[in-house]
Amino acid sequence: MREARNVRIIVGVLSGIAIGAAAIGTIGLALAAALSVLLARRFVTPPGRAESGLRVLAVGESTIVLSGSVESRAPGRFSLWFADETGHARIGAVISQSAKWVARELLTVTPGPPVAGDNARTSGWFYLSPADLGLDFADVVIDTELGPAPAWLVPAAQPHSTWAIHVHGRGVQRPETLRALSEFYDAGVTSLSVSYRNDTEAPDSADRRYGLGTTEYRDVDSAITFARAAGAKRIVLMGWSMGGATVLQTLMRSANRDMIIGLVLDSPVVAWGPTIEMHGTINHIPTRIQHAAQTVLGSEQAQLLVGIANPVDLSAMNFIERAAELDRPILLMHSTHDAYVPVEPSRMLADLRPDIVTYEEFDTAGHTRLWNYDSERWLGAIRAWLSIHVGDVAADEPVGDVG
Structure with a gap:
């Protein structure tokens, strides 16, 4: 009953801001409503632990080999969290790479060491204290x-x-x-x-x-x-x-x-508008729903729909x-x-x-x-x-x- 009531409220909000007949006809009003709320909620909800999408493939004295990705190939110096973030290392320049792996300088490890098979992720943090x-x-x-x-x-x-x-x-x-x-x-x-x-x-x-x-x-x-x-x-x-x-x-x-x-x-x-729209586009959310998400954040129903104590005035930011x-x-x-x-x-x-x-x-x-x-x-x-x-x-x- 509560979920049905929430959907009715969302639909009412979206109808009031004219989400557009084309979007309604293509997606359906209920789905459009849900997407706009999900997008709005994503921005105000603190995230959980970052995903560790990399894999340690090999470790040498001063070199570490990671699975190949945009993240692992990025030029520069980074932190590397590994083994479910129980270990921390600092990595430097790319030494060599192929389609499937990237070898980088291994600068420091505390504690360690990483081992082949560990999950890992990079971070812009380089110093911890x-x-x-x-x-x-x-x-x-x-x-x-x-x-x-x-x-x-x-x-x-x-x-x-x-x-x-x-x-x-x-x-x-x-x-x-x-x-x-x-x-x-x-x-x-x-x-x-x-x-x-x-x-x-x-x-x-x-x-x-x-x-x-x-x-x-x-x-x-x-x-x-x-x-x-x-x-x-x-x-x-x-x-x-x-x-x-x-x-x-x-x-x-x-x-x-x-x-x-x-x-x-x-x-x-x-x-904030362009940032919300960027993430909407990345997630293939139609433009009108991106705009609807911004309206939801500033609406009187924001507390019920996205859980914030007060509406967020995006224009003030x-x-x-x-x-x-x-x-x-x-x-x-x-x-x-x-x-x-x-x-x-x-x-x-x-x-x-x-x-x-x-x-x-x-x-x-x-x-x-x-x-x-x-x-x-x-x-x-x-x-x-x-x-x-x-x-x-x-x-x-x-x-x-x-x-």
Whole structure:
């Protein structure tokens, strides 16, 4: 009875937004309704463990052979999780390959070793802790409205009042952000790498659903409050993927907005509509149903249909439409080969706001894997941007020991 009621509600929503006679005639209204809800739910539901679709075929002293795929052939340096993610290795350049296998450099293994037959997957994470970068750090706790959220605090060698807050993307955790920390450290900036609601480290929200940045920003705002209490006066926000959407929301809505001096964005969601449409197209979902999914997310029935506590206003997160409202310098980096978040909105934002956006477009690299593909260029872009927009932090007023 409940399922039938839900279908009737979905049909009513879709009828009200005019899904279109052609789509209804081809697919059927009930199926169209179900597809739109499934697509909407996919974006707000935290995913489970990532699929380990690779297979370890052979292991040498400094070489590992993996089953051949787009993932295993990607150029660059990556983490490799193996044996149901009980083991972790770092892999480097492709040495040789055939249609069925790929041999790569095996850089480190902890613990290990992998053995032939292990399942495996690659990850853009390369470091698992600030200690892997040789950086001193402290485990700290941010008091959010939902409870304590863990964070890594990496003080600059001579702590001053400029801090950076690093925000990971959807379905991952803090290690995603580590690739940038050395550059901020070298610039004299203290870093805070944070967790946020529903990421398996921070407390869950009551609905256990993502707000796509509209709720997560509150936890980032709590991190800014933490930094302010420790003596920070200027904040740079760095966001990855959905973390990009989150820091953009933080800029617009934070009670500490006055402290934010700039944003660094890696593979960011600057508008959710094109991202939802990309995934709809990948899954062969008709355009009208892609649009219907967006409407479902913003509808009064969103709580019942997709489980979110409140509707998600996608227009409030469309920074193509809101480009004129942005008023802080932004370093924006994206790849033309990003298969998760389309590059076009980033290009459009850069074109609309060349006065504040420094845009670095990469090719070949996958989603949030720009560092992995070309770390020298990626780190150089951050270094140059910090030198211009953060400047000499030694001129800042020193603060006490934040470690």
